[in-house]
Amino acid sequence: WSKQEITRARILDRQVDRGRTWLVQNARVFVGNGRIIESGSVLIKEGKIAEVFEGNAPSPDSLKARAIDAAGKTLLPGLIDVHVHIGGPGGFYTDASKYGDAKSIERELEAYLYCGVTAVRSAGDPLDLMLKLRKQFSTGEKLGTELLFCGPLFTAEGGHGTEYFKSVPEPMRSRLVNQMVRIPKSAEEAHAQVSELARQGVDAIKIIFDAGVPEIPFNRLDVNLARAVAEEAHAHKLPVAVHTAEARDVIDAVAIGANSVEHASEIPDATLAEMKRRGIAYDPTLCVFEAFTDLVKGDTSLLQRSLVEQVTDKQLMAQTEQMVKGDALKGMRDSASKFHISLDAAKANLLKAYRGGITLVTGSDAGNPFVFHGPTVQREIELWVEAGIPAEAALQAATSNAAKLLRIDSHAGTVEKGKDATLLIVDGNPLQDVKALSSISTVFFKGERVARSELFEQK
Ligand SMILES: [Zn+2]
Incomplete structure (x- = not known):
């Protein structure tokens, strides 16, 4: 394989990863626009935030989504x-x-x-x-x-x-x-x-x-x-x-x-x-x-x-x-x-x-x-x-x-429908204790659930 082909394959792989559907459930959501949802769910689809649910959300199965339980955690914009x-x-x-x-x-x-x-x-x-x-x-x-x-x-x-x-x-x-x-x-x-x-x-x-x-x-x-x-x-x-x-x-x-x-x-x-x-x-x-x-x-x-x-x-x-x-x-x-x-x-x-x-x-x-x-x-x-x-x-x-x-607010900065699914999920509540921002549970980037431990092994 040429270097170019490897690069192209890698980009295609990434597009697949970014295209998956996820439902993050039961999270405290710091929306970023002044709103805080005490218990909500966020649907991620094709790299974007497809929906933000307050309270109960449809089941992951009905949405054809993989579920992530975020009870006790806080979801924020990156x-x-x-x-x-x-x-x-x-x-x-x-x-x-x-x-x-x-x-x-x-x-x-x-x-x-x-x-x-x-x-x-x-x-x-x-x-x-x-x-x-x-x-x-x-x-x-x-x-x-x-x-x-x-x-x-x-x-x-x-x-x-x-x-x-x-x-x-x-x-x-x-x-x-x-x-x-x-x-x-x-x-x-x-x-x-x-x-x-x-x-x-x-x-x-x-x-x-x-x-x-x-x-x-x-x-x-x-x-x-x-x-x-x-x-x-x-x-x-x-x-x-x-x-x-x-x-x-x-x-x-x-x-x-x-x-x-x-x-x-x-x-x-x-x-x-x-x-x-x-x-x-x-x-x-x-x-x-x-x-x-x-x-x-x-x-x-x-x-x-x-x-x-x-x-x-x-x-x-x-x-x-x-x-x-x-x-x-x-x-x-x-x-x-x-x-x-x-x-x-x-x-x-x-x-x-x-x-x-x-x-x-x-x-x-x-x-x-x-x-x-x-x-x-x-x-x-x-x-x-x-x-x-x-x-x-x-x-x-x-x-x-x-x-x-x-000037990236058309795709970043808040947890709102239509923005990139670029999100941070942390343990606990940073609104009460900002040290919680360092207890990182999950990072999403443009819809991809980031394999954080593998980031430093990229060739
Ligand atoms: Zn400087």
Whole structure:
């Protein structure tokens, strides 16, 4: 058999798996639109949600469906992470050749699906890598989370995003720059660059506003150039995500028409009101605030979460421990400490945004040190609840709000008739205890009951 024939056979097999009829019975259903059904059943047919029954459902036999009993469990829409970096492993390798390893990167998309995180948006990664992964995974050739991506970041010469390859030698450097960033010098160039990315099929545009800190300053993208980028993105119906650090970054992000504000250590009251009025979403990425705090302290407890241990490559785990315990990361830890990152301040900021009625979405910034790909939304929501956000609001942020921001709400984000049967079933009730989100019972992806333990063995 040729490789092409094997691929075709695999896709056909997957279509059969996705075409089966299932009835999930007796579940608590978190619909995602504000409704909770205490006891309901969900009929899955030809990859879609065919019906949602409240109370009694017809018998599985009469529906020609295979039954899954979900008594004592909760069924939710698949979780969504709106901010990840696929090219970063989340840990450290002592063996530098492992960075960018194709198998390890595919494993990340499998890890998300294993954890019921059924869609992620890359907020900055090499464009060619994104295009290749989407091709492999969206056809069903390989099974993994749904991948959306921004592609290259819009920033300034010497701006945030360019520091990663400052020390990379030519010609590798130019190649990386072209894959990772766009540095427009005029409004015309900004329009042309966005237009070209839209043609290549990106799902969103990412802009950086960040002047760094006095010890580690960044050049900041000119606001008028950023406005040209955002205008062109909107002309192509692409959402604009803006990386922000301090208050003036958020003010400018809102002024140029951002669809989501990422990170933000401070949001002024007037800007908060403006965000609410215009429906601009806030993605607080508490995971990365927590991870940076731990990195500075040399605390590796985030490696010991059960789902992280289940999905993360053993070599990556071991080498990360080794690097953190040794001196290898001293320079990185020193510079990380200069950013004065405070998880408590980030939590207070999120609570203020929630009380201000802002649309919230969940992003983790996975791929950064100690934010491992996979159970990201679970951890993000735990941190939100610690911050004082009700579990129900956090779950809505991770499902329907995130789906709307990513513009995938026609097929994802709620448990409603006609949407993709992409669902997560967990033991217990995450509305009472969000830790239940980590007790995964079953994951469905486009109607296929995912054989989770086999995900990492895909050839
Ligand atoms: Zn990021």
